[in-house]
Amino acid sequence: MLPNSLKQTRLTVAGLRIHCMIAGRSGPPLILLHGGGVDSAKLSWGASIGPLSAVHQVFAPDLPGYGQSDKPDVAYTMDYYVDFLHHLLPVLHLEKVRIIGLSLGGGIALGFALRFPEKVEKLVLVSPYGIMEKYPYHKLSYLYVHTPINELSYWFLRRSRKWVRQSLLSGAFHNPQRLSQELIDEVYQAMQYPDAGKAFASFQRSEFQWNGVQTNFTDQIHKIAAPTLIINGSEDNLVTADAAQNATKQIKHAKIHILSECAHWSQREKPKEFNHVVLNFLDG
Template identity: 30%
Template sequence: MTASRNYLDRVGRLGPVPIRSPELRFRVVHGYRRAFRVAGAGPPLVLVHGIGDSSATWEKIIPSLARDHLVIAPDLLGHGLSDKPRADYSVAAYANGVRDLLGVLGVPRATLVGHSLGGGVAMQFAYQFPERTERLVLVGSGGGGPEVSAVLRMLALPGGEALLHLLRLPTARWQTGLVVSAMRAMGTALGQDAPDLLRVVDALPDSVSRAAFIRSLRSVVDWRGQVITMLDRCYLTQGMPTLLVWGSRDAVVPVAHGYRAHAAMPGSQLEIFEGAGHFPFHTDPARFVSTVERFLAETQPATWNLEQWRQLLRTGRNGVAGPTGPVDAASERNAT
């Protein structure tokens, strides 16, 4: 523990940090208040939540992870107790926000754990700032293909904010509750994830929160599905220890995306939680913690090399130098 404390003394600007219990703190970055939970000491572990959620989603697992790590779980801008300005809520902007918060806190490098949208943010962070990324843990992550829950596609349509407001009305909530109960009784995957999805809706109490949610959603999803991908640049994770965690019954981002990402990311590990939905760390927090801890113990932080990065870019996904001519503009692909 002394060595862990020395790490904080050397690079941290957090002040005294509780060993195990998460403490909610705030910092102002670029004029906006950023909320984050912090606990423990040791090598930094950053937990990035999904769309509409907050750092509170990690509360059950933070104390266990904080036994050996400095755990930092931010509320992304527009989420939780962070400010919700009319701003850029793209994945790239979120990655910048995480980088800037870590800069304020004096944390130079970290392992990132990202759930859903947060997985896309973690992957984008590694793409933009590979020298600051030690490992990746992607949980039911976005960016693995266009398929996504019909509920999110519907909310991305015009009128999505009004629909969110409607879902909070007592009458609509009662009717929604009946539908959810029926889906759960039938054993559907969506019925399994519905309580967590309704919890996210409940965390959007006012028009400002709902507007931020819709802006975030439309930056990554439209009526056809996800509009961004990480698959075209997954080859750049070569040498980056990466763990993929998915629930076999994920109704939001299908488990097929986990297999797809695993195939596209050299050296990655894939852990499937049988019977779990989109929130495997809620379904079985003890197994999730042990899976992450084992991954951390068995891997070494990535070392970034500019020449290796340049060579990977030159050879591309197939390890062969790409064409130098113009790209066919008629070929439409998802991209950030």
């Protein structure tokens, strides 16, 4: 449930109109970065903005190419999104922030923390992209994202809530009983946006190479200076729990929490446990 203090605004960031949800009147500034696909700030963080904004000033933007933000005709790469975050902070009049990033957003948070360590106070990485050299069925994934099949999948998903449910259960959720019809409806509506999925398809084409991915922070992750919490679902078949464990070992001030019987969207599958763990870390 979204908090009563929530404001929705449009920001101009590097010439783009960016939709951003803002909540909380006091406390340290906290940036929430959503994931890929047809994600948005509301989809990823709808169950977390309320609890987090009780003790933080929360800023949750729709990334360029997603939700209600502009969708420019550009190559969506990791560098593009790290640059976007760098441009966003002065627009919000922020110098140093806490960041929570999910999946693609976790990769952006990692890249930003490595490039601008002085701007990051604390870091929460939720099933973050960028901590694996290859992904499950990597060569098959390469062929998938470099053919029209990728875009065609969005065509099918926007025509049936049944297909949306099956898609979410194939990677985002582990337990079907925790997947509400309300969330299925929200994802189905997100599918109806013009150019839904276009930004992520572009990102996937830039990232997936035959023998690995373009963004792999494993040889740099030891340089992360900010206290870091990594959260992963035990059943995540996209970013594995083993990869999260290995990344945690390489970061000097890092902790890990594995949410049992959760997949890639652990923050929506077990929101109470997720929010409790995150708040304990941020306030600790």
